[in-house]
Amino acid sequence: MIRVRAELGDGRTVIEVDGHEQHAADGVVCAAVSAITQTALLGLLAVADTHPDLVTVDITHLEQP
Numbered sequence: 462m463i464r465v466r467a468e469l470g471d472g473r474t475v476i477e478v479d480g481h482e483q484h485a486a487d488g489v490v491c492a493a494v495s496a497i498t499q500t501a502l503l504g505l506l507a508v509a510d511t512h513p514d515l516v517t518v519d520i521t522h523l524e525q526p
Contacts, residue, residue: 463494 468475482491509516
């Protein structure tokens with residue numbers, strides 16, 4: 462199961478995606494969710510690069526257990 466959780470309010474948006482598909486054809490759904498999520502992040506990074514005085518993007522790499 463892929464879980465997408467979103468919190469919206471007061472000019473703030475938090476989106477969290479985790480999990481993995483089960484019993485689906487060749488990981489197509491997982492690949493689609495990953496592609497959409499990564500494309501959004503790349504777009505935000507591009508905006509931050511173009512307007513560093515207006516936008517910052519902080520990425521934290523979590524250690525695997």
